[in-house]
Amino acid sequence: MIDAKVSPLAGMATKFALQASLTLSDQAALLALPHATRFFEAGSYMMREGDTPAYFGTIVSGIVCGHKTSGDGQRQMTSLHNPEDLFGIHTLYLESLDHNVQSLTRSEVVTIPLTALRDLAKNSAAIACAIASIVMVDISASRAWLLNISRRDARARVAHLLCELAVRLDRPGQAAEVTYDLPITQEQMADAVGLTSVHINRTLKYLSLSGLVHHSKSGVVIPNWNNLVDFADFNSRYLHIKGNVSPLSRN
Amino acid sequence: MIDAKVSPLAGMATKFALQASLTLSDQAALLALPHATRFFEAGSYMMREGDTPAYFGTIVSGIVCGHKTSGDGQRQMTSLHNPEDLFGIHTLYLESLDHNVQSLTRSEVVTIPLTALRDLAKNSAAIACAIASIVMVDISASRAWLLNISRRDARARVAHLLCELAVRLDRPGQAAEVTYDLPITQEQMADAVGLTSVHINRTLKYLSLSGLVHHSKSGVVIPNWNNLVDFADFNSRYLHIKGNVSPLSRN
């Protein structure tokens, strides 16, 4: 099995292994991928729309987002990546990037050239399947965001986002209260859910006053997980977490 | 090369071949996939959220959509499929469906069991890569919908959708005027772009009055392609059409 101590690529290799059954040589090949550790300041671009995709990576620390901007400069995030998440793998076979990737906080990432992964996938059906599988999970999340942004009001919308992050950070499941770090600004949150930072402010105030969630620099506190899930109309199925116990992600 | 006359699967096989270089035996294997021709009445469900994915397919005729619904019954389409498009392939490696697939008009489709494709992908890296590639193109479109719905007003939003469909139906490129069929109701269009059918009505009226697009039972007429593209802030890059001449898709 993959030993998490061995390599900064171990997390990435594990993600692959979760999606398809890999031979030992496939696992070894993944761990042998050329890679570099890089640091990005908050707000710096890791990739830009229109670029030729060059690498993908795993996040070691920090928060990274994918986003697009409209002609008049408005921005919409399309994904949010936490430590241990992969980013950029969607673009493995795209000739040009359709979105930007930017760090929201100072972050450390391990980057891997796409050419190297392409070579691997060309020779291993299992690895290619794992990649396809990873992208399928991501497109499912993308569809969930679409619904969230188009059909839920501001309150449920940010509640839903906070639920998603809780589940992805593996927090719920034990007690009623759920807690995690989320060092992003209200403006960044606005770009994630398609609102204004002013309205995010009012919405967070409402959610806090009604005891559903508290968000501050010290993190997110969800006093009662089930309450928030109900309020947000949240169902974690779309995250396709393997071995997920309850499809409703209520305790 | 793949002969379009041979099999109802030829279109599907060609889509795969466009994304990865397939050996002749890969191509033959794709064409040999078990399949069935099926008809669906307008409005009938081909797959439902929560189901275990069973098949994918190509559309022969008709229009099919993917959609999700929120707890209070509001609906948001996540994709629209025209003849020759694939549907359901996103779910190849998902344990449960995260969205519904429904026909908007009476439609004829060719369905292929996912198990058969999984077997093929397991043994051919090229086919697995083609699948990954197809999904990557789709997730790119999904991101574009996200931006469209969250950050453009109703007018630009429906204009953008009509641009996308024009390009995907391969209409623009020759003359300034662009025409195509789009036998969907205003309510269906509303579900595609995240608006109300009432507001779609007013928006279409505006677009028609200003000479940008006309939509009726007889189809879509775009008197001047470049005008609509500018108005909609449309750039076809996100569709990743191979061999696409102009990334801006202006003539």
Added chain:
DNA sequence: CGGAATGTTGAACCGTTTCAAACGGAGTGG
């Protein structure tokens, strides 16, 4: 300590929704 970035609040405004009513066309049955 000072300046910039982020958060907070109020008031006016505006795009979209909601509700309600009426209209038109296609299909059906008498």
Added chain:
DNA sequence: CCACTCCGTTTGAAACGGTTCAACATTCCG
């Protein structure tokens, strides 16, 4: 062939949710 119905379209008026603009408070950071 007309009357009836159903479904989608059209229009108006009022209400609502979120934006915009502007001012001020707070926190962060060099």
